[in-house]
Structures are given as C-alpha cells and as structure tokens.
Amino acid sequence: xxRLSLCFFMYIMYSSALSLSLFAHSTSSLCHxxxxxxxxxxxxxxxxxxxxxxxxxxxxxxxxxxWHISDCCLWDGVKCNNKTGHVIRLDLTSSCLYGSxxxxxTLFHLVHLxxxxxxxxxxxxxxIPAAINxxxxxxxxDLSSSSISGQIPSEMLxxxxxxxxxxxxxxxLELQKPGLGTLVDKLTNLREVDLSQVNISSSxxxxxxxxxxxxxxxxxxxxxxxEFPAKVFQLPHLSFLNLRYNRDLTGYIPKFEKSSPLAYxxxxxxYFSGTIxxxxxxxxxLVYLEFSANNFSGELPTSIGNLASLKELYIDYNNFSGQVPxxxxxxxxxxxxxxxxxxxxxxxxxxxxxxxxxxxxxYLGLAGMSLxxxxxxxxxxxxxxxxxxxxxxxxxxxxxxxxxxxxxxSALQLMSNQLxxxxxxxISNLTQLNFLRLSSNKLQGLIPSSIFELKNxxxxxxxxxxxxxxxxxxxxxxxxxxxxxxxxxxxxxxxLTQANVNSTSFQQKFTSIGLSSCNLREFPDFLRNQEQLMExxLSSNKLSGQIPSWLFNLRHIPQERxxxxxxxxxxxxxPGLCGKPLSRKCENSEPREKEETEEWEESPxxxxxxxxxxxxxNGMIIGLVLGYLFCTRKYEWFVKIYGMRLNRIEIRRTx
Numbered sequence: 027x028x029r030l031s032l033c034f035f036m037y038i039m040y041s042s043a044l045s046l047s048l049f050a051h052s053t054s055s056l057c058h059x060x061x062x063x064x065x066x067x068x069x070x071x072x073x074x075x076x077x078x079x080x081x082x083x084x085x086x087x088x089x090x091x092x093w094h095i096s097d098c099c100l101w102d103g104v105k106c107n108n109k110t111g112h113v114i115r116l117d118l119t120s121s122c123l124y125g126s127x128x129x130x131x132t133l134f135h136l137v138h139l140x141x142x143x144x145x146x147x148x149x150x151x152x153x154i155p156a157a158i159n160x161x162x163x164x165x166x167x168d169l170s171s172s173s174i175s176g177q178i179p180s181e182m183l184x185x186x187x188x189x190x191x192x193x194x195x196x197x198x199l200e201l202q203k204p205g206l207g208t209l210v211d212k213l214t215n216l217r218e219v220d221l222s223q224v225n226i227s228s229s230x231x232x233x234x235x236x237x238x239x240x241x242x243x244x245x246x247x248x249x250x251x252x253e254f255p256a257k258v259f260q261l262p263h264l265s266f267l268n269l270r271y272n273r274d275l276t277g278y279i280p281k282f283e284k285s286s287p288l289a290y291x292x293x294x295x296x297y298f299s300g301t302i303x304x305x306x307x308x309x310x311x312l313v314y315l316e317f318s319a320n321n322f323s324g325e326l327p328t329s330i331g332n333l334a335s336l337k338e339l340y341i342d343y344n345n346f347s348g349q350v351p352x353x354x355x356x357x358x359x360x361x362x363x364x365x366x367x368x369x370x371x372x373x374x375x376x377x378x379x380x381x382x383x384x385x386x387x388x389y390l391g392l393a394g395m396s397l398x399x400x401x402x403x404x405x406x407x408x409x410x411x412x413x414x415x416x417x418x419x420x421x422x423x424x425x426x427x428x429x430x431x432x433x434x435x436s437a438l439q440l441m442s443n444q445l446x447x448x449x450x451x452x453i454s455n456l457t458q459l460n461f462l463r464l465s466s467n468k469l470q471g472l473i474p475s476s477i478f479e480l481k482n483x484x485x486x487x488x489x490x491x492x493x494x495x496x497x498x499x500x501x502x503x504x505x506x507x508x509x510x511x512x513x514x515x516x517x518x519x520x521x522l523t524q525a526n527v528n529s530t531s532f533q534q535k536f537t538s539i540g541l542s543s544c545n546l547r548e549f550p551d552f553l554r555n556q557e558q559l560m561e562x563x564l565s566s567n568k569l570s571g572q573i574p575s576w577l578f579n580l581r582h583i584p585q586e587r588x589x590x591x592x593x594x595x596x597x598x599x600x601p602g603l604c605g606k607p608l609s610r611k612c613e614n615s616e617p618r619e620k621e622e623t624e625e626w627e628e629s630p631x632x633x634x635x636x637x638x639x640x641x642x643x644n645g646m647i648i649g650l651v652l653g654y655l656f657c658t659r660k661y662e663w664f665v666k667i668y669g670m671r672l673n674r675i676e677i678r679r680t681x
Contacts, residue, residue, distance in 0.1 A: 081120040085121070087117075088121060114138055117141070118144050119144075119145045125150055126152045128157075135160075140163050152173075154182055158185070167185070174196050178209075183213060186212070190218040192218070194221065196224060198225075206226050210231055219243050220244040222247060226250060230250055230252065232255045235257035241264060244268040246270045249274070259288070260283075264288060279306070282305040294320070299321040304327040307332035307333060315338070315339050331356040341368070342365065342366040350373070372398060373396070376399055382405075388410050391415045394419070400421065409432060411435055419442075421445060422445065433455050446470070452476070453480070454479040459482060461483075462480070462486055464487065466490040489540055497519060503552060507533060511538045523550050542566050565599045569600040569602060
C-alpha cells in the first residue's frame with residue numbers, strides 16, 4: 027500500500043511540474059512582437075500554390091503561422107536564438123510559395139537572420155531585392171530553383187559573412203555586372219557555392235583559387251569561357267567540383283602533389299584537353315569522375331585503377347588512345363563505367379575479361395571502341411546491369427542466350443555491329459526493358475512474338491537488318507502502351523494495317539516512326555492523332571493514291587526550321603502517290619475543299635522536314651538534326667530520341 031502511495035505522490039509531483047513548465051512557456055514567449063508581425067505580414071503578401079514547388083513532399087509551412095500560437099519560434103520553418111529570442115533561421119524550402127517579392131517585403135525586417143532558404147518555390151521571376159543587404163548577418167542563403175531573374179544586385183555582395191550561396195536552377199538569373207570576379211573578391215568567406223544555370227558568360231577569375239575554405243563549387247551550364255584556373259583543383263578543402271556543360275571553357279587536369287579531399291569531379295561537356303596525370307590516384311576520396319565530351323588525349327594511366335573508392339567513371343567522347351588499361355578491373359566499387367567513342371586501339375572483346383570483377387555495375391558504355399569478336403562472356407556476371415551500350419563496334423556472332431538472363435536491363439543498345447542469327451525468343455525475360463536498339467546488324471528471321479511481352483518498351487529500333495515475315499502494325503500499338511519510338515525500316519518485313527481502326531483508341535504519343543520499306547499499302551490511320559511526332563519515314567513502300575490531308579496537321583515542330591517546299595524526290599519509292607505537295611496531280615479525283623487547300627498553302631509550317639521525312643536518306647536527316655541541335659545547344663532532345671547517352675544517375679549532394 028505504501029509503495030502505491032509513493033507512486034501516486036510522484037505522479038502528482040511530475041504532473042504539477044509539467045503544468046508549471048507549460049504555463050511558464052505560454053506566458054514567456056521567446057518571439058519578439060515585431061518579428062512575429064514581420065513573418066505574418068510576409069505570409070499575407072504571398073500566395074500558396076501546390077504547383078509552385080517541385081518536391082513531391084512539398085507543403086505550405088506558412089499555414090501553421092497564426093496568432094493562436096503566439097510564440098513564432100514554434101512555427102514551422104522558424105528557429106530562434108535560445109537566449110535572445112530573435113529569429114535566426116528561416117527555412118521555407120519547398121513551401122509552395124507563389125508570388126513576387128521586392129524590397130518592401132517584411133522578410134527584410136528579420137535583421138538577425140543567419141540562415142535563409144526560399145529554395146524550390148515560385149517567386150514569379152522576381153529580381154533579388156536590393157534590400158537583401160539588410161540581412162547583414164546571413165551566413166547561408168539558398169534561392170535555388172525559386173524562379174528569380176535579372177542581374178544579381180551588388181547589394182548581395184555586401185553580405186560579407188556568407189559561407190553558403192545557392193542560386194542554381196534559375197535560368198533567367200545573371201551574374202555579369204557585377205560579375206563572378208567581383209563576387210569572389212568580396213565574399214571571401216564562401217565555403218559552398220552553387221551558381222549552376224546562372225548566366226555568367228565570362229571567364230573564371232584566377233582569384234577563385236584564393237578561396238581556401240571552399241568545399242563545394244558548382245558552376246554547371248553558366249556559359250563560362252576561357253581557361254579554368256587549374257589551381258582550383260588543388261584547393262585544400264575542396265570535395266565537390268562541377269563545371270559540366272560549359273562548352274567554351276578550356277583547361278587541363280593538373281598534377282597532384284599530395285592527397286586531396288576531392289570526391290566529385292565533373293568537367294563533362296567542356297573543352298578541356300591534355301593528358302590525365304598519373305598522380306590522379308592521389309584523389310583517394312574520389313567517388314565520381316566525369317571527363318565526358320572533352321578533348322582529352324593520350325593513354326589512360328594505369329594508376330586510375332588505384333582509385334578504390336570510385337563508383338562512377340565517365341570518359342566517353344574524348345580522344346583517349348592506346349589500350350584500355352586492365353587495371354580498371356581493380357575498381358570493384360564501380361556502378362557506372364563509360365569508355366565509349368574514344369580512339370582506343372581495336373581489340374578483341376575477350377580482352378575485356380576484367381569487367382567480370384565489377385559485379386556492382388549498373389551502367390556500362392562500350393560504344394564506338396572498335397571491339398571485334400563476339401559479345402564478351404565476362405558480361406554474364408554483371409547481374410545488376412541496367413544499361414548496356416555496345417553500339418558501333420564490329421561485334422559478330424549471335425546475340426547470346428546468357429544476355430537474356432540479365433533481367434535488370436532497362437536499356438540494351440547493340441546498333442551498328444555485324445550480329446547475326448535471330449532475336450532470341452528469351453528476350454521476354456528482360457521484363458524491365460524500355461529501350462531496345464538492334465538496328466544496322468545482320469539479324470534475320472521473324473520478330474519473335476515474345477517481344478510483345480515487354481510491356482515497358484518505349485523505344486524499339488530494329489531497322490536495317492534482314493528481319494522477315496508479316497506483322498500486324500496494330501500489334502505494336504496494342505501491346506506497347508508506352509511506345510514513343512518505333513523503327514522497323516529497311517528489313518524484309520510486310521506490315522499489315524487494319525481498316526477502319528479508331529485512331530483515338532491508341533494512347534501512345536510517338537516522337538519518331540520509321541516504317542520505310544515495310545510493304546505498306548496505305549497510310550496507317552493511327553498517325554492522325556500523333557501531334558507530338560517529330561520524325562516520320564514512310565519511304566519505299568507501296569503507298570498509292572492521294573496523300574491524306576490530315577498528314578499535314580502533324581506539326582509538332584519549331585516554325586523557324588522548315589522546308590518551304592518538297593520536290594517529287596522527297597517521296598521516292600511510292601510511285602503511286604499523288605496530290606500536294608507533289609507536283610503529280612491525282613487523276614479523276616475531286617479537288618480539295620477550298621479551306622483545306624488554303625490551310626496547306628498558308629500554313630507557316632508547311633510540311634516540315636522533322637515531321638514527314640518521306641524518302642530522305644537517313645544520313646541527311648541525321649545531319650540536319652545534328653546541325654540544328656548543336657547550333658542551338660539542344661542536346662537533350664537528340665539524346666532522348668536516338669539514345670546516344672541515356673540519362674545518368676548522378677550523385678546528388680544533400681544539404
């Protein structure tokens with residue numbers, strides 16, 4: 027009984043203490059009245075919209091701000107100093123905020139702020155207000171992906187305590203007057219800088235190498251030019267360096283005299299040159315290395331095999347020569363490796379036996395390496411592989427059965443080899459497959475019916491083989507609900523089309539269709555509703571009669587890229603066709619309705635080369651597409667359609 031009384035007494039004492047604590051807290055709020063008012067007025071000045079943030083877990087943090095909880099230090103996203111009660115941290119990342127902001131915003135009344143993030147909101151292309159300099163104690167500022175625009179104001183460069191500055195993902199933001207040099211000279215305490223996608227359009231100042239505290243630097247796609255200061259690579263604390271997609275930025279990789287904390291290095295899509303120093307193995311912390319699409323040359327140093335922590339290595343699209351070092355086999359932690367399109371000496375694919383050690387690989391690019399022999403059996407150990415690209419080699423023999431056991435593969439690219447035999451019926455084992463490219467080989471036989479079990483296919487490219495048989499075109503529509511690219515041209519196939527098919531019953535939105543030399547006798551009706559189609563090849567078939575008027579409505583193209591007219595040669599291989607835009611008129615046919623004729627003649631698009639490429643040789647089409655893409659720097663469309671490089675999984679820094 028005594029023990030029960032003691033427990034009851036202790037419970038009463040604890041409850042009383044808790045009540046007193048809650049009462050004391052409710053009567054002695056930390057929050058300052060003027061700062062509470064500033065926060066509430068900021069809330070009133072801006073809207074919330076669920077589409078204003080991209081993060082799927084985004085929610086409106088300001089919804090919790092109200093007078094019912096008088097202590098603003100308890101509000102979502104707000105943190106106060108425990109002693110002074112002043113608001114020192116405001117984190118409104120991914121808060122679904124929508125609206126403009128300017129110097130009159132009460133946000134700039136929070137003069138004790140040390141940490142501010144408005145990242146992943148939509149500030150409606152507002153300029154960074156000059157009043158930002160009122161937040162003179164800021165050490166962290168994150169406005170990334172917040173839809174701000176205009177020139178970064180000089181007032182922001184007065185924030186001398188700044189250590190972290192994130193402005194990436196704002197495509198209309200500029201740093202020109204003042205420029206990058208001024209920023210580096212004034213913000214000397216910077217440790218973390220991300221200006222990716224900010225339009226800088228200048229050279230990189232040598233004084234950048236003076237920021238000895240720098241740990242993180244990202245200047246991706248900033249239109250940088252001139253030579254990048256090599257000493258930046260040797261900064262004593264730098265662990266993350268991203269210079270990707272600055273095509274006019276030159277430079278070289280310096281020698282490393284001592285170990286470096288660099289863990290992530292990307293100069294992909296720049297114009298660096300020179301050789302790779304053997305001292306690269308001093309980067310013992312390196313996990314990600316990308317030299318893709320530069321002008322590097324010489325042999326790869328064997329010391330690259332000493333980078334034991336390396337998980338992703340991309341050196342594709344360079345001028346590396348000599349033999350591929352077998353020491354790469356020591357990189358057993360690799361999940362991604364791309365050696366494609368260099369000038370390595372041609373070698374038998376069996377010499378790549380070291381690949382068998384890399385059982386963690388998910389991404390393997392060996393395209394354009396002058397490999398000969400059969401597909402290497404060392405690949406059968408790569409059970410985690412999701413992408414295999416061996417395009418443009420001289421591989422021979424059949425597609426091996428064991429390849430069909432790598433059932434995690436989502437992209438298989440074996441284009442432009444000399445592979446023979448049939449497409450294995452076991453291809454249905456590759457249930458994750460969404461990209462299949464076997465074009466320009468010597469494959470023969472029927473298209474196996476098991477291929478229609480690949481429900482996730484988006485890209486199916488089988489053109490320029492010796493495939494034969496009769497196939498109903500609608501099979502590709504009924505079975506592949508997500509198909510975007512279909513290329514069956516230049517085989518010995520006969521495609522049958524069904525009459526009176528409801529074109530709206532197919533949900534696919536194609537971007538490219540190649541059905542040249544498929545013995546088609548009529549225009550496939552499903553094309554009527556393909557408004558996203560950018561390439562269509564129906565040349566060398568058995569089409570006859572008048573070209574249907576609905577074909578001219580396939581206009582998903584930029585107006586400035588078009589041919590004004592098509593000559594008869596554009597429709598070679600279909601001698602039975604007639605009507606506009608051909609000069610050959612249709613005999614015994616009723617003239618088109620006036621509206622239809624005027625629509626064709628007055629259309630600003632006409633019959634664009636991207637829309638209907640009936641009869642144009644593949645080389646010309648690819649040349650034109652490449653010319654357009656590389657002049658306008660719109661690489662991603664070509665990557666998506668033709669799969670030169672699929673999207674890579676990047677190591678993303680979390681903060």
